[in-house]
Amino acid sequence: MAKVLTAYIDERRSSNTGTWILLSVSVAVLVVMAVSVPHLIGRSGWASGEKLLYLALVGYLGASALHISSLGVRQSNLLAGAEALTRGSLLMHTAAIVTRWVTAGHAPLSGIYEMVLVFSWAVVVLHEVAEWKFEIPFLGAITLPVATLAIVLLQVLPGEIRPLVPALQSTWLQIHVTLAMLSYAGFTISFALALLFLIKDRVSARTFLSWTSGLVAAIYGAIVLSSVDSNLAFLLPAWDAAAQEKVMLAPKEPLLVSIPVLGWPFAIVLGLAAATLIFNLFSSYGEKAGQWESWAKRLFLASIFGQALAFGLLLLKVHSGLYFVPQVGQSFGVHLAASPFLLAGIVCALFASLAWEVVNGKYETIANFLPQRDTLDGLIYKTVAVSFPLLTLMIIAGAYWANRTWGSYWSWDPKEDWALITWLTYAGYLHMRLTRGWRGRRSAYFAIIGFAVVMFTFFGVTYLLPGLHAYA
Amino acid sequence: MVAKQQTTLDRFLRFFSSLKCGLILLGSLGTAVIIGTMILQRPLAQEGQIEQVYAPQTIRLLNALGLFDVFHTWWFILLLGLLGANITLASLERFPQVWRLFVRPHMIADEWFVRQLPFQKEILLGFHAPAEALSIASRKLRDLGYPPKPKILERGTLYVEKHRTARLAPYIVHTSLLIIFAGAIIDGLWGFKGFVTLTPGARTQSVEPMTTPGAPRGLDFTLRCDGVGMEKYPDGSPKQYWSQLAVEENGREVVRKRIFVNDPLTYKGVRFFQASYAPSGTPHKLVFEASWAEPGGSMHPAMTFTLQPGKPARLDDSGALVELAEFVPDFVLEGNQISSRSDEPRNPAIQLGVTLPGGKQAGVWIFPKAPEMAPPNESGINFQLRDVEMEYTTGLQVAREPGQNLIWGGCLLLTAGLMMALYMSHIRMWGVVGRDRKGRPALLLGGQPSKYRESFERRFNELAGELEAALSTAQPDVAQAIPA
Numbered sequence: 001m002a003k004v005l006t007a008y009i010d011e012r013r014s015s016n017t018g019t020w021i022l023l024s025v026s027v028a029v030l031v032v033m034a035v036s037v038p039h040l041i042g043r044s045g046w047a048s049g050e051k052l053l054y055l056a057l058v059g060y061l062g063a064s065a066l067h068i069s070s071l072g073v074r075q076s077n078l079l080a081g082a083e084a085l086t087r088g089s090l091l092m093h094t095a096a097i098v099t100r101w102v103t104a105g106h107a108p109l110s111g112i113y114e115m116v117l118v119f120s121w122a123v124v125v126l127h128e129v130a131e132w133k134f135e136i137p138f139l140g141a142i143t144l145p146v147a148t149l150a151i152v153l154l155q156v157l158p159g160e161i162r163p164l165v166p167a168l169q170s171t172w173l174q175i176h177v178t179l180a181m182l183s184y185a186g187f188t189i190s191f192a193l194a195l196l197f198l199i200k201d202r203v204s205a206r207t208f209l210s211w212t213s214g215l216v217a218a219i220y221g222a223i224v225l226s227s228v229d230s231n232l233a234f235l236l237p238a239w240d241a242a243a244q245e246k247v248m249l250a251p252k253e254p255l256l257v258s259i260p261v262l263g264w265p266f267a268i269v270l271g272l273a274a275a276t277l278i279f280n281l282f283s284s285y286g287e288k289a290g291q292w293e294s295w296a297k298r299l300f301l302a303s304i305f306g307q308a309l310a311f312g313l314l315l316l317k318v319h320s321g322l323y324f325v326p327q328v329g330q331s332f333g334v335h336l337a338a339s340p341f342l343l344a345g346i347v348c349a350l351f352a353s354l355a356w357e358v359v360n361g362k363y364e365t366i367a368n369f370l371p372q373r374d375t376l377d378g379l380i381y382k383t384v385a386v387s388f389p390l391l392t393l394m395i396i397a398g399a400y401w402a403n404r405t406w407g408s409y410w411s412w413d414p415k416e417d418w419a420l421i422t423w424l425t426y427a428g429y430l431h432m433r434l435t436r437g438w439r440g441r442r443s444a445y446f447a448i449i450g451f452a453v454v455m456f457t458f459f460g461v462t463y464l465l466p467g468l469h470a471y472a
Numbered sequence: 473m474v475a476k477q478q479t480t481l482d483r484f485l486r487f488f489s490s491l492k493c494g495l496i497l498l499g500s501l502g503t504a505v506i507i508g509t510m511i512l513q514r515p516l517a518q519e520g521q522i523e524q525v526y527a528p529q530t531i532r533l534l535n536a537l538g539l540f541d542v543f544h545t546w547w548f549i550l551l552l553g554l555l556g557a558n559i560t561l562a563s564l565e566r567f568p569q570v571w572r573l574f575v576r577p578h579m580i581a582d583e584w585f586v587r588q589l590p591f592q593k594e595i596l597l598g599f600h601a602p603a604e605a606l607s608i609a610s611r612k613l614r615d616l617g618y619p620p621k622p623k624i625l626e627r628g629t630l631y632v633e634k635h636r637t638a639r640l641a642p643y644i645v646h647t648s649l650l651i652i653f654a655g656a657i658i659d660g661l662w663g664f665k666g667f668v669t670l671t672p673g674a675r676t677q678s679v680e681p682m683t684t685p686g687a688p689r690g691l692d693f694t695l696r697c698d699g700v701g702m703e704k705y706p707d708g709s710p711k712q713y714w715s716q717l718a719v720e721e722n723g724r725e726v727v728r729k730r731i732f733v734n735d736p737l738t739y740k741g742v743r744f745f746q747a748s749y750a751p752s753g754t755p756h757k758l759v760f761e762a763s764w765a766e767p768g769g770s771m772h773p774a775m776t777f778t779l780q781p782g783k784p785a786r787l788d789d790s791g792a793l794v795e796l797a798e799f800v801p802d803f804v805l806e807g808n809q810i811s812s813r814s815d816e817p818r819n820p821a822i823q824l825g826v827t828l829p830g831g832k833q834a835g836v837w838i839f840p841k842a843p844e845m846a847p848p849n850e851s852g853i854n855f856q857l858r859d860v861e862m863e864y865t866t867g868l869q870v871a872r873e874p875g876q877n878l879i880w881g882g883c884l885l886l887t888a889g890l891m892m893a894l895y896m897s898h899i900r901m902w903g904v905v906g907r908d909r910k911g912r913p914a915l916l917l918g919g920q921p922s923k924y925r926e927s928f929e930r931r932f933n934e935l936a937g938e939l940e941a942a943l944s945t946a947q948p949d950v951a952q953a954i955p956a
Binding site: 162167170378385388393400405410412418420421425430434435465 | 509542656709712732869871879890
């Protein structure tokens with residue numbers, strides 16, 4: 001009798017959970033939009049699509065939350081809500097792109113802002129296509145956060161509409177960038193499928209924890225190394241509000257503002273994430289595996305709170321006025337636009353950590369609902385088989401454009417080099433699969449590594465490599 | 473049979489044409505490319521930038537390894553050459569077999585063969601005679617878009633084949649890569665890249681090479697610049713640069729074209745690209761206002777005059793002759809020396825040579841943006857600069873790439889080959905008459921795709937269903953069953 005009752009209550013509870021989540025996320029989305037109404041009033045920002053994009057961002061955030069929760073709660077109205085919100089936001093996103101196009105008089109394909117705008121749009125569109133064609137559940141739990149992260153990045157990248165300089169006025173350039181965004185979005189889908197494959201292939205949640213905590217540690221390590229000084233104060237570039245740019249002491253050397261105390265949460269998160277990784281690794285190799293593992297999980301949960309704290313504190317400090325810089329004797333404000341990747345890194349780490357928690361909690365359910373291993377494996381191949389020729393055409397179109405503009409189809413430029421490396425990586429994947437019959441996990445790992453290379457080609461080259469060319 | 477002894481050469485060739493070798497070469501190449509992006513490369517770096525960024529010992533080490541110009545060092549080119557050789561050898565080794573199967577595929581089958589195929593279906597013949605059944609099936613398949621080969625049908629096998637070319641796809645891809653390599657080699661050996669700077673009215677017959685040191689490269693024709701210009705957007709940023717160019721050969725004008733960025737001039741395989749547009753530092757025209765004290769005490773009303781380099785201007789009312797002695801566009805004072813920071817007229821320093829009516833000569837320095845710095849004016853005439861028009865030079869990039877067409881052809885072939893290799897599936901189906909597992913006469917249909925098994929399976933089952941329907945409904949055919 002008791003068993004029947006508990007089973008009944010469980011069933012009611014889980015069907016309620018889904019509805020509760022759907023309701024609360026919908027309410028949150030509406031509240032955020034309502035709160036933003038004063039910010040949205042006014043004529044500026046509509047013509048460039050900025051305000052439409054902001055609405056799309058709020059929608060995508062909600063959709064990401066719904067998709068991730070549907071990993072844990074398989075309920076039709078939750079999924080329907082996720083899809084509806086995704087489609088509605090995609091409409092806003094499309095409208096943002098179209099208005100920008102019309103206002104600028106040229107397609108939004110020049111400069112990093114416009115490329116990320118089109119890339120994120122392509123990811124959601126391909127997600128819709130993939131969901132319709134392949135009927136894979138949970139794809140949105142990965143693709144939507146990627147698109148959302150991209151739009152978060154857009155909020156802090158310089159996005160003024162600029163007229164095209166002479167070199168960018170070629171149609172070949174537009175073809176080249178369009179192909180690039182489509183192929184990168186395609187590789188994002190293969191990445192999502194590869195992650196789902198690894199779950200289906202029963203890669204343990206513990207292994208996932210090592211990688212996720214490693215990612216968080218790497219991100220926060222980079223933040224701490226670059227922006228936290230020995231007094232655990234956080235260093236941010238001073239922002240000239242009038243000129244809307246960083247205050248530079250010398251070319252490539254911005255004036256830094258020291259924000260005391262802010263470095264603490266970042267250092268703590270770094271410590272917690274690193275500790276999680278270490279404890280997790282110990283649990284594979286040491287005795288008392290269970291103890292190590294449970295400590296690792298607790299530390300990771302703590303790091304999530306730490307991440308939220310760090311994020312909140314950062315936002316608070318950035319918006320709380322001016323900071324005095326002794327060496328110049330003046331006070332400056334700070335702005336997140338000066339460090340776009342700081343924000344992107346924090347949000348990425350947070351998404352990944354939350355996703356892990358959900359996956360860990362509901363691992364078996366998720367794995368059971370995914371299609372067959374072989375199906376997923378075949379789909380990874382299919383998406384790469386579509387994106388790879390697009391990548392090839394992108395490189396060719398880029399070479400042809402360069403040849404018409406500068407007389408040189410290949411100048412061993414870092415951007416070109418990394419496009420080539422991406423091409424070689426996926427060529428390697430296809431070779432291994434077609435000639436050597438590689439399947440399964442190796443295939444999935446290749447797709448994940450390939451995606452990392454794609455992201456480096458897209459962003460890393462512009463921001464991390466010895467900067468010679470101001471390539472957007 | 474005596475075992476053939478493997479000579480060292482054999483073993484070497486075997487390794488060298490293997491996939492393993494290819495992967496090692498690709499990995500090395502990839503690593504070299506990555507290193508080339510992490511270390512500042514000399515061709516892309518500005519003057520002295522490398523010395524600024526790296527410590528002297530690091531520079532010595534990296535220089536010795538050739539890491540400041542990875543993409544042009546001998547070992548990188550060797551790697552590319554080895555990769556090309558590996559692709560060639562690997563293809564040459566495997567191609568003959570594929571070609572043999574391509575030219576003469578296995579077409580005639582028997583029951584045993586069909587039962588080995590991955591996809592099979594048994595279709596009962598019912599009351600049809602074998603030859604008749606084959607003919608009905610053949611007609612049906614032809615109607616459905618899968619025409620069986622007539623000659624094989626005569627021999628008793630229903631043989632259907634599509635997209636045989638798909639088997640050649642990998643070799644098309646690799647050949648296209650080799651063609652691209654060949655084009656690049658030709659360009660490397662016989663092509664050149666350079667630049668030339670022209671002002672309106674100038675002519676040139678030689679081109680400065682892009683990579684210094686190098687002697688200027690002669691052209692066997694003359695390039696003449698007739699005009700340069702720039703269009704701006706309303707906000708002042710550049711919209712387009714153009715140069716009006718003409719080509720003269722043997723004293724006659726042969727071609728005339730206005731080139732823009734993205735729209736070059738091509739003549740005899742040499743291409744001229746609009747690259748840059750900048751003031752030359754020399755003024756084209758200066759407009760001044762001059763005023764002086766009249767004998768009598770009153771000031772002569774200000775008089776506007778234009779001055780061009782090399783053309784003295786006479787101030788008629790005063791009888792003075794003014795000529796441009798020196799023009800520094802963007803001056804900085806270092807000690808007693810005046811030098812220019814740039815070619816833009818941001819902070820000009822102008823020296824005029826004034827010859828007064830009595831013969832007295834005076835040099836007048838004018839600093840329009842810093843009048844307090846000007847030395848005393850002994851000429852008695854007060855000059856105010858009203859406007860300055862700079863002379864502009866156009867920078868053209870010059871390139872000759874004889875291997876270009878090979879490269880674009882190779883690219884097209886690569887794309888076609890890739891799409892074939894990834895999307896085209898070579899499907900083959902055989903049908904023979906035999907007996908099913910229960911001993912009844914049946915058409916044994918078998919099929920084999922080269923890729924995309926699931927979609928082939930679906931299609932195969934559909935076709936088998938159609939054939940089943942066709943064979944069960946068709947009337948016994950009294951006429952001879954030789955296919956039309």
